[in-house]
Amino acid sequence: METVGELAPSLRILLGPGPSAVHPRVLKALSTPLVGHLDPEFLRIMEETKDLLRAVFQTKNALTFPISGTGSAGMEACFVNLLEPGDEAVIGVNGVFGTRMKDVVERCGATPVVMEAEWGRVFTPDQVREALSRCRRPKLVALVHAETSTGAWQPLDEMASIIHNAGALFMVDAVTSLGGCPVQIDAWGIDACYSGTQKCLSCPPGLSPVTFNQSALDVLRKRKSKVQSWYLDVSMIEKYWGEERVYHHTAPISMNYALREALRLVQEEGLTARFHRHQRNHEALAAGLAAMGMALAAQEGHRLWTLNSVTIPANADDAAVRRQLLEEYNIEIGAGLGPLRGKVWRIGLMGESSTRSNVLLVLSALEDILRKQGHRCTPGAGVSASQQVYSAG
Amino acid sequence: METVGELAPSLRILLGPGPSAVHPRVLKALSTPLVGHLDPEFLRIMEETKDLLRAVFQTKNALTFPISGTGSAGMEACFVNLLEPGDEAVIGVNGVFGTRMKDVVERCGATPVVMEAEWGRVFTPDQVREALSRCRRPKLVALVHAETSTGAWQPLDEMASIIHNAGALFMVDAVTSLGGCPVQIDAWGIDACYSGTQKCLSCPPGLSPVTFNQSALDVLRKRKSKVQSWYLDVSMIEKYWGEERVYHHTAPISMNYALREALRLVQEEGLTARFHRHQRNHEALAAGLAAMGMALAAQEGHRLWTLNSVTIPANADDAAVRRQLLEEYNIEIGAGLGPLRGKVWRIGLMGESSTRSNVLLVLSALEDILRKQGHRCTPGAGVSASQQVYSAG
Numbered sequence: 162m163e164t165v166g167e168l169a170p171s172l173r174i175l176l177g178p179g180p181s182a183v184h185p186r187v188l189k190a191l192s193t194p195l196v197g198h199l200d201p202e203f204l205r206i207m208e209e210t211k212d213l214l215r216a217v218f219q220t221k222n223a224l225t226f227p228i229s230g231t232g233s234a235g236m237e238a239c240f241v242n243l244l245e246p247g248d249e250a251v252i253g254v255n256g257v258f259g260t261r262m263k264d265v266v267e268r269c270g271a272t273p274v275v276m277e278a279e280w281g282r283v284f285t286p287d288q289v290r291e292a293l294s295r296c297r298r299p300k301l302v303a304l305v306h307a308e309t310s311t312g313a314w315q316p317l318d319e320m321a322s323i324i325h326n327a328g329a330l331f332m333v334d335a336v337t338s339l340g341g342c343p344v345q346i347d348a349w350g351i352d353a354c355y356s357g358t359q360k361c362l363s364c365p366p367g368l369s370p371v372t373f374n375q376s377a378l379d380v381l382r383k384r385k386s387k388v389q390s391w392y393l394d395v396s397m398i399e400k401y402w403g404e405e406r407v408y409h410h411t412a413p414i415s416m417n418y419a420l421r422e423a424l425r426l427v428q429e430e431g432l433t434a435r436f437h438r439h440q441r442n443h444e445a446l447a448a449g450l451a452a453m454g455m456a457l458a459a460q461e462g463h464r465l466w467t468l469n470s471v472t473i474p475a476n477a478d479d480a481a482v483r484r485q486l487l488e489e490y491n492i493e494i495g496a497g498l499g500p501l502r503g504k505v506w507r508i509g510l511m512g513e514s515s516t517r518s519n520v521l522l523v524l525s526a527l528e529d530i531l532r533k534q535g536h537r538c539t540p541g542a543g544v545s546a547s548q549q550v551y552s553a554g
Numbered sequence: 555m556e557t558v559g560e561l562a563p564s565l566r567i568l569l570g571p572g573p574s575a576v577h578p579r580v581l582k583a584l585s586t587p588l589v590g591h592l593d594p595e596f597l598r599i600m601e602e603t604k605d606l607l608r609a610v611f612q613t614k615n616a617l618t619f620p621i622s623g624t625g626s627a628g629m630e631a632c633f634v635n636l637l638e639p640g641d642e643a644v645i646g647v648n649g650v651f652g653t654r655m656k657d658v659v660e661r662c663g664a665t666p667v668v669m670e671a672e673w674g675r676v677f678t679p680d681q682v683r684e685a686l687s688r689c690r691r692p693k694l695v696a697l698v699h700a701e702t703s704t705g706a707w708q709p710l711d712e713m714a715s716i717i718h719n720a721g722a723l724f725m726v727d728a729v730t731s732l733g734g735c736p737v738q739i740d741a742w743g744i745d746a747c748y749s750g751t752q753k754c755l756s757c758p759p760g761l762s763p764v765t766f767n768q769s770a771l772d773v774l775r776k777r778k779s780k781v782q783s784w785y786l787d788v789s790m791i792e793k794y795w796g797e798e799r800v801y802h803h804t805a806p807i808s809m810n811y812a813l814r815e816a817l818r819l820v821q822e823e824g825l826t827a828r829f830h831r832h833q834r835n836h837e838a839l840a841a842g843l844a845a846m847g848m849a850l851a852a853q854e855g856h857r858l859w860t861l862n863s864v865t866i867p868a869n870a871d872d873a874a875v876r877r878q879l880l881e882e883y884n885i886e887i888g889a890g891l892g893p894l895r896g897k898v899w900r901i902g903l904m905g906e907s908s909t910r911s912n913v914l915l916v917l918s919a920l921e922d923i924l925r926k927q928g929h930r931c932t933p934g935a936g937v938s939a940s941q942q943v944y945s946a947g
Contacts, residue, residue: 162609165602165818168811170589180588180807191808192585195573195758196563197886209558216555229760230623230785233803237785265784359804365588367622367760367806389782391658392623392630408891410626411752413760414573415584416809418561425558493590498801 177495180359182513190422213424220346226402227368232336232357235369238393246270248300257310281311293327301330307337312459312470321350341467363512364423439466445550449524452546469508570888573752575906583815606817613739619795620761625729625750628762631786639663641693650703674704686720694723700730705852705863714743734860756905757816832859838943842917845939
């Protein structure tokens, strides 16, 4: 075979659906020489990481730790531990990740009771009530807080009482929200939740923070069958991440170094300031896009700060625009997925990528490229509208 | 919560069962700023990594890539993709990892046909024939090439014809062998194999290289049921790692940077030289231990170069010795697992950790600590015997 050369990737500006930009302090943590995964020093790092995760999840749940896989592994971990064959699970399907949840539920031998909404729209409490009324004995209801495929922001705060009254657990996908907008596990009555590291936590992909409360643990303890996944069996992993330190698998040590550092950065900024930053940059981007004659695609009033789904203007060449952004500006934005392919772009403003500079740059770059493709807008209108948002504070 | 301080772990000498020492070039690769996982530059990195993995697996298998989880995820990936409910799988159980395989097989709804050997001993072709004769229609036979829990080195070269004649696939766990001793996928007729990154490849833990040949793929294509794990469903992952580039999960980008660099180091050293290095350091360690009156625990003639299971001398205090090695010398070695707890130490000489300096140091440190505990041996005998091996070339 040919000799493989030195690793020398381009310096990208990551404004897609993840990964987001990684802070140099996190990259430095990644390059720290390793201790063993059962070393007393690593055990302390595990404890600190759990504490930091509890703070960002806004929970007191003891069982809060990173699954040793990406966000999809976290999704699977939640389902395979809480579902058994024959169980019913209400799944909100309004994008790629709800669709994936349904698939995972079926692979558990459970029955998905599907609640559908148009891609880009969110679910109302009444829709959840209606779906629950179609169940015999629902085991859980799963909703995607931040649909990365559409940019829709699902309200969660009124759901728990409805779900709990039906005797079900409340499970949430917070992959694209955790660290970028409020995720209040305890206050909102969420029983199980998973996230990813490469979105608003601005850590590389590879770990999936999860949290289970006592109700979820009770369901786990009462299982009749073994969890179908050995790797994701939380009753074993909790003995590894808990006080017993029973060897299960080998934790990805460097990735845990990185997550700890990324969470320290979250702690230093403070959740309130961090959420405000995400909100303002989203508003500035939205104002700029509007001034350029472009609209956000997700349901009004339910648009994520972290992932902006933009309707592609008529006559714009989707692939060419994304290619030019990458090649001429080193900017990555995301393509549409599934039915939204060719219809939307996805501009992520997550974690370290959510900055005023990035908003102004992507607006300016988009204007340049689109105008060359014949798109009409007043020169500088996007950047100017965006700056007004910042000036207004 | 308390403020969590800067990451500042001790500089350990990693001579346990993994992770092994990570080369500074790999740490540097880890700290490289990220491109997106669908960036054309990352796609090239994926292709290069697949090529480099094929070289170390000594295979032409197209489907050769790293699973986005640790070695245990690779084990699970092999079983869940190749087994369906009701299938029979012959499992060699002679340590922790064979025991784990049996558990995973059961979680697939398949029937493990167990072939047992004393921990530390290996299986003969006749034992495999006998186990197959107990099956109705065996789907696969799984053997652990390098049992990390015992230090036993399972011969594999005569197994394929027996297994294939019975109509079964040959699956191998090469977690603690790949990159440290020959793993000849094609020459030995292995149909599916998984490994880990944190052993003889000297990359941090977090990925699991796997390879499937055409026979394994044929079994996958003919499945009647969906793979029970969405995350580990190889028929979907191969479209992400293959030419289609269909989004599945987000690959752990930084970990893939690291693996690519670790594999470049393997390529630069050359497999033959690398294996010879592992062999010589093992022989020097064994000679030194023998001169100090200590024996290796695994079956004679079947002792791994990469993981040395040492019988703990009578009167030595297991935990105290390991603690002193860690606290006074910054050396990590492994404790015994399961029935070998308190009976053996596990000294890993894997990848970058397999060096003459480390062999001499661990012998010297062990002598110092053991003599203080009353162990009798001629001062300097271990180091001297070890040096003779090196002097002999």
